[in-house]
Amino acid sequence: MIGNDIIDLSIARLENKTNNPRYCKKVFTGKERDIIEAESDKEKMLWTLWAMKETAYKAHQRRFNLARKINPLDYECDSESIVNIGEWKYKVEVDRNEHYIHCSTTQDNLQSYIYPSLEFLFENFLTDLREQNIFRHDEIGVVKNRYGIPSILDKTNSETIPFSLSHHGKFTAIVIPLINC
Amino acid sequence: MSEKEIMDRLKSIVKPYAQRQEGLDNFEESTDFINDLEINSANLVDVVLDVEDEFNIEIDNDSMEGMLTVGDAKSIIQNKLKHP
Numbered sequence: 001m002i003g004n005d006i007i008d009l010s011i012a013r014l015e016n017k018t019n020n021p022r023y024c025k026k027v028f029t030g031k032e033r034d035i036i037e038a039e040s041d042k043e044k045m046l047w048t049l050w051a052m053k054e055t056a057y058k059a060h061q062r063r064f065n066l067a068r069k070i071n072p073l074d075y076e077c078d079s080e081s082i083v084n085i086g087e088w089k090y091k092v093e094v095d096r097n098e099h100y101i102h103c104s105t106t107q108d109n110l111q112s113y114i115y116p117s118l119e120f121l122f123e124n125f126l127t128d129l130r131e132q133n134i135f136r137h138d139e140i141g142v143v144k145n146r147y148g149i150p151s152i153l154d155k156t157n158s159e160t161i162p163f164s165l166s167h168h169g170k171f172t173a174i175v176i177p178l179i180n181c
Numbered sequence: 182m183s184e185k186e187i188m189d190r191l192k193s194i195v196k197p198y199a200q201r202q203e204g205l206d207n208f209e210e211s212t213d214f215i216n217d218l219e220i221n222s223a224n225l226v227d228v229v230l231d232v233e234d235e236f237n238i239e240i241d242n243d244s245m246e247g248m249l250t251v252g253d254a255k256s257i258i259q260n261k262l263k264h265p
Binding site for chain 1: 215216221222223225226227229230242245246247248249
C-alpha cells in the first residue's frame with residue numbers, strides 16, 4: 001500500500017525541533033531520540049524519522065481504511081528503512097539531499113515524481129505519466145474519492161489507480177504504484 | 182472559562198500555523214485542522230503544545246490522538262479544566 005511524505009528542509013530547519021524536548025517527547029520514542037542524538041546533523045535526522053513515520057502512517061491508514069489519528073508514538077522507526085506499527089512493518093525508502101527529504105513505502109513497485117511548485121501540478125503530473133507511457137492509454141485524469149484519496153482514472157477502461165501526494169514548502173511529491181498498469 | 186473565550190484563544194493559537202485564510206475566516210467547531218486550515222501535520226503537535234501552555238493543562242497521548250477538529254480541541258480543553 002502506498003504512502004509518501006516530503007519535507008522542505010529550508011522550512012523544516014527553521015523550526016529547530018531538536019532544541020524542543022517537549023515536542024520530541026510527544027513525537028519520538030526513546031529509541032528514536034537516541035538515533036537523532038547520535039547524528040551530527042540532528043535536525044536532518046529528526047525530519048527523516050518524522051517523514052518515515054508519516055509515510056508508514058499514510059500507508060497503514062489506507063491499507064486498513066482507518067480513521068485519522070495523531071499518534072506519532074505508535075509508529076516507531078527501528079532503523080533508517082523500517083517503521084513498525086503494532087505487529088506491522090513498513091519498509092520505507094529515503095531519498096535525501098540538501099533541499100528535501102522524500103520518503104515512500106516500497107511494498108509495491110513505485111514511481112516517484114517531485115515537483116518544485118504547485119502550479120499546474122496535476123497537468124504536469126499527467127503529462128509526465130503520458131510521456132513515460134506509465135498507462136496503456138493517454139486518456140487519463142485525476143479523480144478523488146469521498147475520503148479525498150486521489151487516483152488516476154484511465155478513461156478508456158474506467159480503471160482507477162490511487163496515488164499518494166505530499167506537499168511541503170515549495171515541493172510536492174507524488175508516488176504511484178506501477179502494478180496493474 | 183466561557184466557550185467563546187476558549188474558541189477565541191484557540192483561534193489565536195492556530196493562526197500562525199494555518200495556511201488557509203478561508204478556514205480561519207470560518208473558524209467553528211467543525212473546522213478541521215488539516216483539511217480546512219491546512220496545518221502541516223508536523224505542526225499539529227505544536228498546536229497541542231501551545232494549547233497546553235495557553236490553558237495550563239497537560240494533553241496526554243490518548244487525547245492528542247483524537248484532536249482533529251477545533252471542536253475536538255475545545256472538548257479536550259473543557260475536560261482538562263474540569264478534571265485537572
